[in-house]
């Protein structure tokens with residue numbers, strides 16, 4: 001188990017930056033995830049940790065050792081590439097053994113390690129199968145075994161589940177998490193899927209355009225986003241532009257451009273929110289925060305859209321021209337129909353303030 005520290009890391013490609021001013025301290029044994037839209041710099045950062053790219057500026061440490069310009073094969077990392085990069089004409093065992101042969105271990109040691117790792121990823125029966133005779137999920141596990149067999153200090157995974165169907169993705173996600181906590185290996189995981197990131201990670205780094213937007217636990221990132229980008233990228237939210245009308249010790253009252261008046265609590269705000277009278281703030285209200293019927297922050301809306309997913313029902317309602325998205329747990333009752341009028345409310349603690 002090793003910690004990974006990135007200090008003031010910038011990677012430039014010509015004049016453009018891939019990533020800029022990255023500062024990260026990943027703890028030994030931590031499951032740390034890079035999350036962000038396509039092109040935000042996730043792979044670039046992972047490749048610098050692996051040693052396939054060297055930083056333009058800044059330093060990378062594994063524990064106290066500066067590895068910024070060390071070659072990949074000297075770093076004791078296991079990496080799973082987005083496309084797996086397996087050898088298709090070789091068998092499962094030959095693929096898993098590859099990294100050990102490069103390290104010139106004895107035949108007996110290699111056999112023992114390959115056997116152990118193959119059963120770790122639950123492919124006991126598949127040792128002599130060719131890669132092109134395996135399903136996508138099985139190939140994914142071979143890639144994982146090949147990365148794990150060398151007993152790496154650090155495991156790097158670049159969107160390892162992106163080629164799998166939804167069910168297999170969920171199963172494999174549980175499997176990776178199980179392996180990671182069993183082995184206690186420091187893991188850096190890359191994904192653009194926010195549910196996957198939240199379900200698996202100790203901490204998440206949200207990136208946009210090569211910059212870090214927030215680092216925190218899944219709960220912190222979901223419940224206390226630091227900016228509008230994080231609020232809307234993680235989960236769904238209703239973002240409303242408002243002006244602060246009145247502030248007391250316990251309450252902040254705001255009004256949207258549509259004339260919707262809402263009340264929240266001053267403590268429930270990002271550091272970026274300026275809660276003085278007359279200033280502009282954004283409200284983030286999660287779809288699941290709404291209740292049906294009268295209550296605090298009561299609003300009357302007209303149903304615009306209904307989507308039934310089994311567990312829940314999503315409604316879009318129009319309140320004075322603003323469209324709110326609501327999510328209700330399916331209680332077996334009849335659904336509302338498009339055009340119905342409905343009274344909803346939002347508890348004060350579910351109103352979250354963000355800066356411009």
Ligand SMILES: Nc1ncnc2c1ncn2[C@@H]1O[C@H](COP(=O)(O)OP(=O)(O)OP(=O)(O)O)[C@@H](O)[C@H]1O
Pocket residue numbers: 013017018019036037038039040041042043044045192
């Ligand atoms: N070798 C390269 N040469 C030039 N530009 C590059 C190179 N590699 C990446 N970039 C650019 O750097 C930025 C970050 O790319 P990166 O591959 O890290 O994104 P990503 O977050 O992994 O995206 P995705 O989710 O699509 O894989 C992009 O604008 C990309 O075009």
Ligand SMILES: [Mg+2]
Pocket residue numbers: 042043044
């Ligand atoms: Mg990538």
